[in-house]
Amino acid sequence: MPEPASASIELSGVSLSYGAHRVLDGLALRVDRGMIYALLGGNGAGKSTTLSVLLGFAKPDAGAVRVAGLDPVAKADAARQRIAYLPENVALYEHLTAIENADYLLALSGEPKPREAIVGAFGAAGLQERAWDQQLGGFSKGMRQKVAIAVALLREVPVLLLDEPTSGLDPRATADFNGLLAAVRERGTAVLMVTHDLMSAVDVADRIGFIDAGRIVDEVAAEGAERFDLRALHDRFANDVAAA
Numbered sequence: 142m143p144e145p146a147s148a149s150i151e152l153s154g155v156s157l158s159y160g161a162h163r164v165l166d167g168l169a170l171r172v173d174r175g176m177i178y179a180l181l182g183g184n185g186a187g188k189s190t191t192l193s194v195l196l197g198f199a200k201p202d203a204g205a206v207r208v209a210g211l212d213p214v215a216k217a218d219a220a221r222q223r224i225a226y227l228p229e230n231v232a233l234y235e236h237l238t239a240i241e242n243a244d245y246l247l248a249l250s251g252e253p254k255p256r257e258a259i260v261g262a263f264g265a266a267g268l269q270e271r272a273w274d275q276q277l278g279g280f281s282k283g284m285r286q287k288v289a290i291a292v293a294l295l296r297e298v299p300v301l302l303l304d305e306p307t308s309g310l311d312p313r314a315t316a317d318f319n320g321l322l323a324a325v326r327e328r329g330t331a332v333l334m335v336t337h338d339l340m341s342a343v344d345v346a347d348r349i350g351f352i353d354a355g356r357i358v359d360e361v362a363a364e365g366a367e368r369f370d371l372r373a374l375h376d377r378f379a380n381d382v383a384a385a
């Protein structure tokens with residue numbers, strides 16, 4: 142069946158085992174354009190493996206995976222061109238300035254941009270002007286993420302994957318980051334955010350999915366009343382994890 146054009150990320154019936162250990166077990170998940178999906182789950186539930194599958198680093202034993210309409214294993218290069226990925230600890234070059242980092246990363250991905258565009262994206266990402274020409278050595282995690290997300294904005298990719306983006310951020314930096322994500326969504330990007338941060342998920346996500354033992358056991362949509370009931374969601378999250 143042809144895929145709806147709006148599905149930027151789609152996994153259906155995805156299973157993956159490491160030896161005898163089934164890590165993903167019939168996983169189904171869909172993120173449309175202009176949507177933020179928060180994937181929550183306990184340790185070892187399969188969140189990072191889901192990202193690895195979308196990045197084409199892990200090949201499922203069964204099921205279908207599409208990123209911007211492409212199979213990330215069969216069309217690895219083309220699929221990665223369409224993805225921006227922020228790992229939990231963003232890897233940047235310490236001895237290069239913020240601008241040099243952006244310049245280099247954009248050149249690597251074959252999408253060089255002039256300085257004016259880079260500083261424009263830094264401004265949009267909330268990186269203070271005095272940091273633009275500083276080496277990254279002294280940057281906080283929040284500042285590094287701003288550099289990385291500015292690069293993602295400049296690449297104008299349709300899919301953004303985030304692994305624990307707010308872990309280790311203070312509340313102000315978390316709020317800034319969530320605001321930035323909302324701006325990314327406005328551009329029509331599909332955002333999949335792996336997180337343990339239920340508060341951020343409630344703040345910014347359109348849909349929250351709870352994964353356990355490699356499958357989605359519960360999903361809550363933003364338009365539902367429960368979205369605003371943090372306590373109920375917290376209990377549900379704890380129960381989902383405990384019940385498995």
Ligand SMILES: Nc1ncnc2c1ncn2[C@@H]1O[C@H](COP(=O)(O)OP(=O)(O)OP(=O)(O)O)[C@@H](O)[C@H]1O
Pocket residue numbers: 159164182183184185186187188189190191
């Ligand atoms: N390369 C691998 N080889 C063998 N087992 C693996 C491999 N990668 C992950 N696993 C196992 O798969 C399971 C799911 O791991 P995954 O990293 O996806 O969980 P997670 O939900 O991201 O957990 P956490 O919240 O702790 O980061 C874990 O039991 C892990 O030990």
